[in-house]
Amino acid sequence: MTAFNVRAANLPAINSMTKYPSIPTYHSLDPRNGGLLDETVPFAGVVVGTEKVDGTNSRIILLPDGTYLLGSREELLYAKGDLIGNPALGIVDALRPIADRLPAVEGDRIVVHYLEVYGGKVTAASKQYTGGRSIGNRLFDVAVVGDYREMSDWDARRISGWRDDGGQDFLDEAALRQTAERTGLVLTPRLFEIDATDLPTDIARTKAFLDEWMPATLAALDGDAAGRAEGIVLRTPDRKAIAKARFQDYERTLKRRGR
Template identity: 65%
Template sequence: MEEEHFDVRAADLGALNSMTKYPSIPTYHTLDPKNGSLTEGETVPFSGPVLGTEKVDGTNARIISLPDGNFLLGSREELLYAKGDLIGNPAQGVVAALREVAEGLAPVDGDVVRVHFLEVYGGKVTAASKQYTGTKAVGFRLFDVAVIADYRAVLGREAAAISAWRDGGGQPYLDEDALTETAALHGFPLTPRLFRVDGADLPRELDKTRAFLAEHLPETRSALDDEAGGQPEGIVLRGPDRAVIAKARFADYDRTLRRRSR
């Protein structure tokens, strides 16, 4: 029996939304949910090469390219626009920033769902926008791409099972080389690449990690104009194959170290 062609109009959009959400990234040092402080020495383990990229303070966005030639735009939590819509949800400026970009993307190659994950920032997106622009400019940076070949099986699961699949690492991401190639092919600016180090050389102490962040990212590399404040949010640590990933934010270390010094 021949498999039916995908049709977004007949798809379960709730399941599709869940399948293509970006999962939460753990903090490099364990974050205590009770007080928001980081725990000394308890880190995400890395081995081999580790790539450091700038973590941009904006809003998570998605371009979801579908097998039938259509695309959807989404924020971290919800779908905002479908190809051909006259009106899109204006939430956080995602549609305004990405609609023309999505319309210019080549369709997916084969029976897969492809998701470009981007950070839309600047403008009035977050309270930190002034760190990237003084003229309310809006920009975006690509930070991951997932290509989901078994999307039919995933979409057929119960809601809780789709969430567990996603949060358990089910989304297949491009490795660093393929991600860089895709960004160049489609003209997407990547989140700035800062360094490569061996996992054994990453600091484990809180104060040394804070110094490590300042050394490698003294100011943002994602400024949109000369009037930007320049204060960065943090660094994302990731293996070249993206099997391990963690985030380290200046604010988390500053808050923890202040409390410890009292």
């Protein structure tokens, strides 16, 4: 087997196979107007609730040769050792010190740390987390890609289909917490673990559920933050089921319904 070398690798393929997949909304979105429908993502057993931090989705891609790539949700922005990196949204400046201290990958595989970079001038919601220009990051998922060599020969459509069909192997909740502890990374705030039967399915009750569990962000970077939270991510401990519930979706839908 030829040793992996990032300079000779198929970077567009690696970019595609390590992108973070779209997460469905807990209540389905109406394609006609963006409002919420009554159908929900089904959950069974224990459900873990975490804060959904409103920042920019970012990646640290650890490679088998001991190097790494940094990326936004869509693009690769920097490779270890580069003199110049893409400055988009401050991702490289925020993540390069972290990537430099992460332990090297063990074995012939790719490991991807997904972090939300937020605060500063990253998004319009930055004022909710900081009254100044503080920038923070929170780890929210880790994926392992073991069959990257085979996929390096796939075309873009095939890789995209594999990713959208759940082909990425994400760590479960216990392993994710262990990774955060081992690396010194901070997870998105954990809010609760409840039985799926305690999840509301009515739209108005789900809005009340959000208000109860997330009255303000737990990821503020300073005391001058405005403090409004974006919402909650719901997931099973094995991450086989995952969905997001955002305040704005419920507020908009209930307003249209006159409630």
